[in-house]
Amino acid sequence: MSGNRRRFLQLAAGAGALGCWTTRQSSAAQPQVSMEALKNAAEAPVLKRELFGSPVVIDSIELLRRGRDYLVHVRSKDGAEGVSVTNSRDYLHPILQRLVIPYFHGKDARDLEEHLFQVYRYKDNYKLQGLALWCPVAWVEFALLDMLGRIAGKPLGELLGSMVRRQVPFYVASGRRDTTPQQEVEYLQGLIAETRAKAVKFRLGGRMSRNADAMPRRTETLIPLARKTLGDQMDIHGDANSSYDPPKAIEIGRMLEDIKAVYFEEPCPFDHLLDTKAVADALTISVAAGEQEFSEWRFRWTIHSRGVDIVQPDLQYYGGLIRSTRVARMAALAGMPTTVHISGGFGFVYMLHFASVTPDIGRYQEYKREIEKYRDWFTPPLQIANGALSVPAGPGVGIADLQGLLKDAKPVS
Numbered sequence: 258m259s260g261n262r263r264r265f266l267q268l269a270a271g272a273g274a275l276g277c278w279t280t281r282q283s284s285a286a287q288p289q290v291s292m293e294a295l296k297n298a299a300e301a302p303v304l305k306r307e308l309f310g311s312p313v314v315i316d317s318i319e320l321l322r323r324g325r326d327y328l329v330h331v332r333s334k335d336g337a338e339g340v341s342v343t344n345s346r347d348y349l350h351p352i353l354q355r356l357v358i359p360y361f362h363g364k365d366a367r368d369l370e371e372h373l374f375q376v377y378r379y380k381d382n383y384k385l386q387g388l389a390l391w392c393p394v395a396w397v398e399f400a401l402l403d404m405l406g407r408i409a410g411k412p413l414g415e416l417l418g419s420m421v422r423r424q425v426p427f428y429v430a431s432g433r434r435d436t437t438p439q440q441e442v443e444y445l446q447g448l449i450a451e452t453r454a455k456a457v458k459f460r461l462g463g464r465m466s467r468n469a470d471a472m473p474r475r476t477e478t479l480i481p482l483a484r485k486t487l488g489d490q491m492d493i494h495g496d497a498n499s500s501y502d503p504p505k506a507i508e509i510g511r512m513l514e515d516i517k518a519v520y521f522e523e524p525c526p527f528d529h530l531l532d533t534k535a536v537a538d539a540l541t542i543s544v545a546a547g548e549q550e551f552s553e554w555r556f557r558w559t560i561h562s563r564g565v566d567i568v569q570p571d572l573q574y575y576g577g578l579i580r581s582t583r584v585a586r587m588a589a590l591a592g593m594p595t596t597v598h599i600s601g602g603f604g605f606v607y608m609l610h611f612a613s614v615t616p617d618i619g620r621y622q623e624y625k626r627e628i629e630k631y632r633d634w635f636t637p638p639l640q641i642a643n644g645a646l647s648v649p650a651g652p653g654v655g656i657a658d659l660q661g662l663l664k665d666a667k668p669v670s
């Protein structure tokens with residue numbers, strides 16, 4: 258491993274990017290964790306089954322549509338209910354309805370962790386490994402956890418561990434590549450004014466583009482312009498979305514180091530694990546990845562090999578809160594934060610619950626503008642203050658009026 262890797266540490270507490278840039282641990286001083294220890298951490302129980310005395314038998318699971326939202330509604334034989342909100346991948350609904358929902362009928366929801374493995378085996382579902390399988394599984398898991406939380410009278414975080422925070426610092430992300438550098442910075446300024454965020458993220462490169470930029474020299478111009486315009490106290494993240502080979506990624510990473518950015522996300526194609534590790538070894542800026550990952554073993558290898566500095570499972574692509582918590586436990590053994598990726602507008606709510614119970618989430622989580630659509634579903638409504646979002650306080654996912662939400666929802670055939 259390169260001797261210049263990880264020489265700096267960006268401290269998480271309350272200062273801007275430049276003020277937080279101090280010497281890191283050397284790679285030799287970081288925790289060296291065996292594969293067996295990581296395996297044991299991942300296999301330890303997550304769900305607090307002891308909260309539920311009698312079986313919670315699943316009677317029905319139904320896909321519903323309410324306006325532009327798709328909901329998964331679960332009901333137990335005793336009449337308990339729960340709901341989840343899916344992401345926008347409606348083309349996966351046949352997999353949900355034909356290959357995932359049928360497995361869960363009649364099962365005891367208290368055994369959810371075992372069901373996550375058995376549904377993987379059911380009807381050869383493992384052949385669909387990836388978001389095609391794990392998004393539908395996550396939608397069912399979220400709904401079952403919501404139901405269990407309502408039964409126990411506890412928010413999701415308290416089903417999975419001990420809550421460590423009620424406020425979650427966030428960054429705003431533009432998600433665009435169709436802007437010139439100047440337009441992009443102006444757009445980010447608008448997001449900052451709207452939310453009072455203390456951190457931003459913008460996109461680099463061309464997205465899976467073999468080193469091509471979205472427009473000529475957009476990235477090389479944008480990086481220094483963002484720092485100059487947004488100021489030294491604004492924390493900055495860059496996301497390449499698998500744009501580069503290692504030499505080009507290292508070149509762009511050096512530019513992010515020059516502006517003291519927080520992290521460099523997915524510099525190389527997401528499944529090129531050794532290329533990503535080579536970039537992380539060469540840079541001092543933290544390298545983050547994992548959004549597209551679906552394999553616990555590959556996360557284990559990445560954490561053991563220190564192929565990244567920050568792990569980023571997507572709560573839906575990776576199959577839910579329980580599987581993502583297992584990744585976070587492995588990362589914690591290696592002294593690495595878990596900053597989850599968010600897919601879907603409502604996904605930020607599941608992120609808040611994950612962040613409420615995960616000790617090391619890094620410095621910021623992603624903010625979604627869709628919060629304005631959903632914030633009044635909760636009592637009290639979700640709040641933004643001092644660059645942080647409040648965690649829903651109610652039982653389950655925290656939706657206050659479940660029956661009102663379901664009233665206008667129609668079954669999806």
